[in-house]
Every structure is written in C-alpha cells, then in structure tokens.
Amino acid sequence: MNSYERFCFNLLSNRMKGRREEYAQLRNDLISSRSKTPFEVYISTAMVSSVLVGLLAAVFIGLFTYLLKLPLLIKYKGAVPEPVLALMPYSLVIGTVVVTIFSLLVFGGLTYAVFLMYPGIEAGNRRRNIDASLPYAINYVTSMSTAGITPAEIFRLLGDSPIYGECAVEARYVAREIDIFGRDLIDAIRLVSASTPSKRMKEFLQGAMGSISSGGNLTDYFRTKADQYALENRQTQKQFLEFLSLIAESYVTAMVAGTLFLIILQSIMSVLSGDNRPLFLYAIVYIMIPLGSIAFVVMISTMTPEA
Numbered sequence: 001m002n003s004y005e006r007f008c009f010n011l012l013s014n015r016m017k018g019r020r021e022e023y024a025q026l027r028n029d030l031i032s033s034r035s036k037t038p039f040e041v042y043i044s045t046a047m048v049s050s051v052l053v054g055l056l057a058a059v060f061i062g063l064f065t066y067l068l069k070l071p072l073l074i075k076y077k078g079a080v081p082e083p084v085l086a087l088m089p090y091s092l093v094i095g096t097v098v099v100t101i102f103s104l105l106v107f108g109g110l111t112y113a114v115f116l117m118y119p120g121i122e123a124g125n126r127r128r129n130i131d132a133s134l135p136y137a138i139n140y141v142t143s144m145s146t147a148g149i150t151p152a153e154i155f156r157l158l159g160d161s162p163i164y165g166e167c168a169v170e171a172r173y174v175a176r177e178i179d180i181f182g183r184d185l186i187d188a189i190r191l192v193s194a195s196t197p198s199k200r201m202k203e204f205l206q207g208a209m210g211s212i213s214s215g216g217n218l219t220d221y222f223r224t225k226a227d228q229y230a231l232e233n234r235q236t237q238k239q240f241l242e243f244l245s246l247i248a249e250s251y252v253t254a255m256v257a258g259t260l261f262l263i264i265l266q267s268i269m270s271v272l273s274g275d276n277r278p279l280f281l282y283a284i285v286y287i288m289i290p291l292g293s294i295a296f297v298v299m300i301s302t303m304t305p306e307a
Contacts, residue, residue, distance in 0.1 A: 004045070005037065005041050005044075005045050006041075007048075008041070008044040008045040008047075008048040008049075009040060009041045009044045009045070011044065011048060012043075012044040012047060012048065013040060013044060016040045016043050016044050019043070020039065020040075023039070023043060025120075026039070026042075026043070026116060026119060027039045028195075029119035029120040029122075029123050030042060030119045031195045032119075032123035032126065032127075032195055032196065032197035033119045033120075033122035033123040033126060033197070034126070034169060034173070035119060035122070042115075042119075045115070046111075046112055046115035046116065047112070049111055049115065050108045050109070050111040050112035050115070051108060053107055053108060053111040054103070054104040054105070054106075054107045054108025054109075054111065055104065055108075057103045057104070057106075057107035057108075058100045058101070058103040058104035058107070059100075061099060061100065061103040062096055062097075062099060062100035062103065065095065065096050065099045065100075066092065066096045069092055123197040124197070126166045126169075126197050126198070127197040127198045127199075129165045129166040130165070130166045130167055130170065130196070130197070130198035130200070130201050131198055131200050131201075132165075133164050133165040133166065133167045134167055134198070134200055134201060134204065134229055135226065135229035135230050135232075135233050136164060137158060137164040137167035137168070137171075138204065138222060138225050138226040138229060139226050139230075140158060140161065140164065141154055141158060141222050142219065142222040142223050142226050144157060144158075145218055145219040145222050146219055151185055151208070151212060151218060152175070152178055152185050155171045155174040155175050155178075155185075155188075156171075156175045156179075158171035159171035159172030159173075159174070159175050160172075167201070170192055170196055170201060170205075173191075173192045174188045174189055174192050175188075177191055177192070185212065186209055186212060186213060189205050189206075189208060189209045189212075190209060192205060193205035193206050193209070200229070204225055207221060207225065208221065208222075240303070240304070243303065244300070247296065247299070247300060251296050254292065255289065255292050255293060255296065259284055259288060259289055259292075262284050263281065263284055263285070266278055266280050266281040266284065267281065
C-alpha cells in the first residue's frame with residue numbers, strides 16, 4: 001500500500017468498512033486476480049481517484065469552454081420562451097456551468113467504472129494464462145508424484161517454477177496456506193480452489209482434494225488429468241486454426257475485394273459527376289480500411305489461445 005492509497009483509506013475507511021456486501025463481485029474479482037490491495041483500500045482509492053479525475057477534467061474543460069466562449073456559438077432561430085430569453089445575457093456562464101458539471105459526472109463516472117472493471121479484467125487474464133499453462137504444470141506435477149514426492153512438497157516445487165506462469169502462483173498460495181497459516185493440505189487446496197478464476201484449475205484442485213481424502217492413487221489422477229488437458233489443448237488449437245482460416249477468408253472478401261470494388265466504383269462515379277472532392281472515397285481509404293484492419297487484428301489477438 002503506497003502513500004496515496006494510505007491517504008485514500010484513511011479518508012474513507014470508516015465509510016467503506018460497512019459496504020463490503022454491496023461490492024461482493026468486486027471483492028471476489030480482487031481475490032481471483034490475486035491483488036495485494038485489500039478491498040477497503042481499493043474501493044477508497046477508486047472513489048477518491050474518481051472525484052479527483054472528475055474535478056480536474058471539469059476545471060480544464062470548463063476553462064476551455066469559457067475562454068473560447070463556446071456557448072455563444074450556439075444559435076437558436078426559433079421562438080424562445082420569456083424565461084429563457086431573460087437568461088440569454090448569462091448564456092456564457094450558464095453554458096460553462098452545465099459543461100463543467102457534465103464533465104465532472106462523465107469523467108468521474110468513467111474513472112470509477114474503470115476501477116470496478118479492472119480486477120475482473122485482470123482475473124480474466126489470469127484465467128486464460130492458467131488454462132494455457134495447466135497441462136504443462138500437470139505434467140510437471142505428475143513427474144514429481146511419480147518420483148515419490150509428497151503432495152505438499154509438489155505444490156511448493158510447482159510454486160517455485162516461474163515457467164508455469166499463473167499456475168505457479170496458485171501453487172504458491174497453496175504452499176502459503178500450509179507453511180504460514182498452518183492449514184492442512186486439504187483445507188489449503190479447498191481455499192485456493194474456491195478463489196481461483198479458472199474452472200479447469202478449480203476442477204483439478206477439487207479432484208486432487210477428493211483423491212487425497214479418499215486415499216486414492218494421486219499419481220494416477222495426475223496422469224489422467226494430464227492426458228485429458230493435453231487432448232483438450234489439441235482440440236482447442238484445431239478449432240482455432242479453423243476459425244483463423246474463416247477469418248482470413250472474411251478479411252480477403254471484405255477488406256480486400258470489397259474495398260477495391262468500392263474504390264473503383266467511387267472513382268468512376270467521381271469522374272462521371274466531375275466531383276473534385278470524393279469524400280466517400282477518402283472515407284474508404286483513410287477510415288474504413290485502417291479501422292477494418294485494426295478490428296480484424298484486435299479480434300484475432302483477443303481470441304488467440306495463450307501459448
């Protein structure tokens with residue numbers, strides 16, 4: 001907790017402690033994202049930051065509006081009611097106040113919304129990372145279990161292996177519950193499985209917990225799950241390649257052949273009509289093609305499985 005977060009917490013701590021139930025989803029997202037910031041500190045920082053950003057934006061935009069006299073540029077040529085007509089001499093001040101209040105609400109609200117959404121986004125990123133590295137982590141766990149290493153030590157060793165990404169983080173939390181808080185292995189696994197953002201990791205941990213509780217062969221369970229997740233990974237990669245081929249065909253059709261057809265058509269129409277400024281042609285070349293290409297790149301990047 002840095003000095004700014006400490007300031008926000010000291011300012012609003014008493015008010016935030018009684019609102020934990022109102023932000024149940026936010027608390028779950030903070031836990032799933034493995035954030036080191038406590039809930040009360042985070043929500044206090046969110047509220048103070050939202051007010052500060054809103055005030056700064058309101059002051060800047062308000063001064064910009066007043067100095068450039070933007071409200072005076074609005075002209076209404078219809079019939080104006082008498083009360084509104086009486087306020088016309090003050091239109092600059094009234095317009096500036098309205099713009100300032102609107103800026104305060106919009107920018108403050110957007111900042112607050114970003115704070116509320118960020119832990120969920122981070123938890124989603126962790127989920128994808130866990131799902132991608134889980135088959136390899138389970139192979140490592142299977143090798144350790146085959147060598148006769150105890151389950152608690154297996155989680156410690158996995159937690160010390162950063163090459164397994166967020167799976168190693170989850171394993172470190174299991175080891176932390178055992179080594180620092182003195183819980184037994186089953187309770188530690190239960191706590192981590194309840195807070196992990198990945199359903200596959202949750203399923204794996206719950207299965208391991210059941211196997212340990214029933215006295216089953218844990219090595220056979222690890223080996224079975226490794227084979228299962230390896231098969232699921234191959235199927236996922238195959239589906240993604242099929243999707244990628246579909247996207248490539250769509251890109252060629254829409255962004256290459258389609259835009260080329262529109263450019264030729266618009267060029268012919270501009271020549272026939274004698275238009276020296278074909279705005280639609282400019283829009284195709286400078287707006288449609290770049291934005292369409294960016295949209296395809298973002299879509300492919302979002303849907304690409306983690307390596």
